[in-house]
Amino acid sequence: MKTIFDYFSARAIATFMANNPSNAVPYLGATLFPAKKKLGLDLAWIKGARGLPVSLQPSAFDAKATLRDRIGFDKVETEMPFFREAMRLGEKDRQELLKLQENSNDAYIMPLVSQIYNDIATLVSGADVIPERQIMQLLSSGEIRITSAATRQDQRYDYRFNPDHKETITDVSEQWSSPTANIAGHITGYQDKIEEDTGVRPKRGLCTRKTWGYIMRNQGFLKDMNPVGWQNVIVTDAMMRQYLLDKFGLTIVVYNKKYALLDGSTHQFYPDDYFTLFPEGNLGTTWYGTTPEEADLMSGSTAAEVQIVNTGVAITTIVEPHPVNVNTIVSEIVLPSFETMDTIFIAKVA
Incomplete structure (x- = not known):
């Protein structure tokens, strides 16, 4: 029993x-x-x-x-x-x-x-x-x-992240929350900088749903996609993803997953108002070590x-x-x- x-x-x-x-x-x-x-x-x-x-x-x-x-x-x-x-x-x-x-x-x-x-x-x-x-x-x-x-x-x-590979946009008119910001110029500039320094052109991007909303509302993108009557055209996520792939060779991951703390508050893993470009393939390794429990207690003698x-x-x-x-x-x-x-x-x- x-x-x-x-x-x-x-x-x-x-x-x-x-x-x-x-x-x-x-x-x-x-x-x-x-x-x-x-x-x-x-x-x-x-x-x-x-x-x-x-x-x-x-x-x-x-x-x-x-x-x-x-x-x-x-x-x-x-x-x-x-x-x-x-x-x-x-x-x-x-x-x-x-x-x-x-x-x-x-x-x-x-x-x-x-x-x-x-x-x-x-x-x-x-x-x-x-x-x-x-x-x-x-x-x-x-x-x-x-x-x-x-x-x-x-x-x-x-x-020791390379400070030349980070940027904070301080010009309010160029911040992505502004519909007239030159997001296309920013993305191309970031890709060019990484390719110039490393020979690798980033082909993937990461942002939250809020930041993706800036991209969806950007007038430069909307006019480029629909030169005539762009104000009245409804653009879907799928249409914007295809456009960014064709224009920049870029696939964007929209990541809004959250975790909770014991105080009841919830937080996003990746923050709003950020945009990260990275290459294809693995970026690193998540290394796990040997905990004291595993090292000292797995023998069965306790x-x-x-x-x-x-x-x-x-x-x-x-x-x-x-x-x-x-x-x-x-x-x-x-x-x-x-x-x-x-x-x-x-x-x-x-």
């Missing part, structure tokens, strides 16, 4: 996550920066442009880990940011499961088990949010900033059980004898490399 703890082993939770349909659709960043795993994770392995190592700003070590602070991270234990959160299956939950288990029928037990699994799945989902936020910071600023109010930490990973999901996210379950609880801990060490950084152009357009 199964015990309560059989339902909440790391292996059972990992199996649930693997069969969760939400895992089938990756974030945009995961498709641009495919995930890979390393034993440990030295900063020397994390590269920016031309293979140069990424600079980490000084920070305090050995900050005490906190439960469930999603703005940033708990502490840095290696040279990489270390993320760890936990949830507890308490004695009250166990009593409910014990009452159901008296029926000796999984059909009665599994609905409650699945509900608890779904709660635990939020930790794994939160782990997946971390690299996506990091990647979108790289693509909108050229660096990664990780902060935690609870631990008073503030980490900045300086990838009461903890550890399983790895999503390349490098460690799920650890630990049974506490008094009070009788099951702690589920999700942890990761993750940071992207950015070897193609020199072929990226970032513009603050409004």
Whole structure:
């Protein structure tokens, strides 16, 4: 007969996550920066442009880990940011499961088990949010900033992005929010700059729905597409995408996906009023390191059980004898490399 703890082993939770349909659709960043795993994770392995190592700003070590602070991270234990959160299956939950288990029928037990699994799945989902936020910071600023109010930490990973490949449009008449802005000239200029410096012409663009709206309303584009009566012509997304492909050889991704913080606020991964040009193919690698749980607890010589999901996210379950609880801990060490950084152009357009 199964015990309560059989339902909440790391292996059972990992199996649930693997069969969760939400895992089938990756974030945009995961498709641009495919995930890979390393034993440990030295900063020397994390590269920016031309293979140069990424600079980490000084920070305090050995900050005490906190439960469930999603703005940033708990502490840095290696040279990489270390993320760890936990949830507890308490004695009250166990009593409910014990009452159901008296029926000796999984059909009665599994609905409650699945509900608890779904709660635990939020930790794994939160782990997946971390690299996506990091990647979108790289693509909108050229660096990664990780902060935690609870631990008073503030980490900045300086990838040494080429300042000549960034622009902030300060002329109000040329900001893309103005329908008369010369967006065509801006895009061509950005593409020419990257091609002149690197020999690579960017063929993909990234923006949010708000910034895409600036493009859809731009009079220069509308007049070029419909010289006669352009004011009264309805242009669809598909028509504008084809026009930009024909005119600039450019495919634009409109990315409005969001994440939530524990305070209930929601935020876009990629910010409004920015536009990023980048080449075809992979832009870098999302590197996962070896968490302390994976390094020290997977041997089976302890009461903890550890399983790895999503390349490098460690799920650890630990049974506490008094009070009788099951702690589920999700942890990761993750940071992207950015070897193609020199072929990226970032513009603050409004």
